[in-house]
Amino acid sequence: MKTAFGLLAMLMVALLLRSTALSVLAARGIVLDVLAFAVVIWALARGEAWGTTFGFALGLMADLDAAHWLGRHALVLALLGYAVGRLSHTLVRDSFRTQLALLFFATLIHETWALSFDVGSVGSWPWLLGRVALAALTTAPAGAIVLLIAHWGSGQSLFGHADLPSGSAL
Amino acid sequence: MGGFLPPAERRSSALVGVYAALSLLLLITGDRVPQTTLRGIGAWIFSPFDRVVLVVDRASAAWRENQRLHQRVAELEFDVVVTHEGLVGRIGESYTMLSRVILLTDANAPIACEVESVGVMGILHYVTTPYPRLVLAGVPLADTVHIGQRVLTSGLSRRYPRSLPVGQIVRLGVDPSGLSQDIEVSPAARLSHLRHAFVIPAPDSLRERR
Numbered sequence: 001m002k003t004a005f006g007l008l009a010m011l012m013v014a015l016l017l018r019s020t021a022l023s024v025l026a027a028r029g030i031v032l033d034v035l036a037f038a039v040v041i042w043a044l045a046r047g048e049a050w051g052t053t054f055g056f057a058l059g060l061m062a063d064l065d066a067a068h069w070l071g072r073h074a075l076v077l078a079l080l081g082y083a084v085g086r087l088s089h090t091l092v093r094d095s096f097r098t099q100l101a102l103l104f105f106a107t108l109i110h111e112t113w114a115l116s117f118d119v120g121s122v123g124s125w126p127w128l129l130g131r132v133a134l135a136a137l138t139t140a141p142a143g144a145i146v147l148l149i150a151h152w153g154s155g156q157s158l159f160g161h162a163d164l165p166s167g168s169a170l
Numbered sequence: 171m172g173g174f175l176p177p178a179e180r181r182s183s184a185l186v187g188v189y190a191a192l193s194l195l196l197l198i199t200g201d202r203v204p205q206t207t208l209r210g211i212g213a214w215i216f217s218p219f220d221r222v223v224l225v226v227d228r229a230s231a232a233w234r235e236n237q238r239l240h241q242r243v244a245e246l247e248f249d250v251v252v253t254h255e256g257l258v259g260r261i262g263e264s265y266t267m268l269s270r271v272i273l274l275t276d277a278n279a280p281i282a283c284e285v286e287s288v289g290v291m292g293i294l295h296y297v298t299t300p301y302p303r304l305v306l307a308g309v310p311l312a313d314t315v316h317i318g319q320r321v322l323t324s325g326l327s328r329r330y331p332r333s334l335p336v337g338q339i340v341r342l343g344v345d346p347s348g349l350s351q352d353i354e355v356s357p358a359a360r361l362s363h364l365r366h367a368f369v370i371p372a373p374d375s376l377r378e379r380r
Contacts, residue, residue: 020222
């Protein structure tokens, strides 16, 4: 129950941020992919089942907000939630570099997939690549810094360590 | 692949399979869903968000407007301050967030005025003897004015635009020198009951001096 409430709260916060402050920043050329960020965080914290569910729900909401290409965000975010959730069992989730890398690749994949629907001709691919690179390069450090600040602020581990027993083979 | 995985991971694999299939189904069939229905669902879900966004947007717009107003007030040295009733004074000093107004009751700030409709010119200034009052001085004895006539800023004023209401004649007399009239004026703006005032641009000659 607590997780479900947390999921709803996180959904609302992510969607609100996306439609307020981040849309203003995006209009000025600074793209921060809060959808990918939220899915990575949730999947790191809760594992693949909740990560997938969260990704699908968040993606579906984002699709409904756009009112076209229903399933576009839902598919890629559900898959990202699953992948990150699976990886969370074997990664040091509180590591800054791990979070940086996960956020970078998650943003790269999400933006590439989502923007590829908007690109018509081959001539627009440079624009797409530029935007995707910009989104990944801004979201990853910004997200990792936010997590770092949250870690320092809370004074404890945000995600805990990987649940792989010490010494066991991968 | 399910048989090789522990039960929890089999469940999550099945879950992602369901979500992926559902998403693909939506991607394929989504455009066949009537757009109005789709938008209706979206609007229903997002209306609380829209309301929050609207409130935040309005609040920030009001704040920005307020900042702009303060900024503008700070740039308004020499501009004229009025109420809906009449002249209050002019801005003498400007700071970042406030301005100091020289009131028409300032003894060192005379105003070139004229009596409405008859065009009799004079200088309005504040005197404290024999009691505090506004006096329209320099009006020859030969000029005819009446109690109740309105006094306006005149075209001779370099600091104020012409025809702003300043006050009303309440008493007529002769100046102690015996050379001109002593016309007492009651201010149009109730200076002891000020709540809001407006700032209007000073004449162009003054604005160019900034």
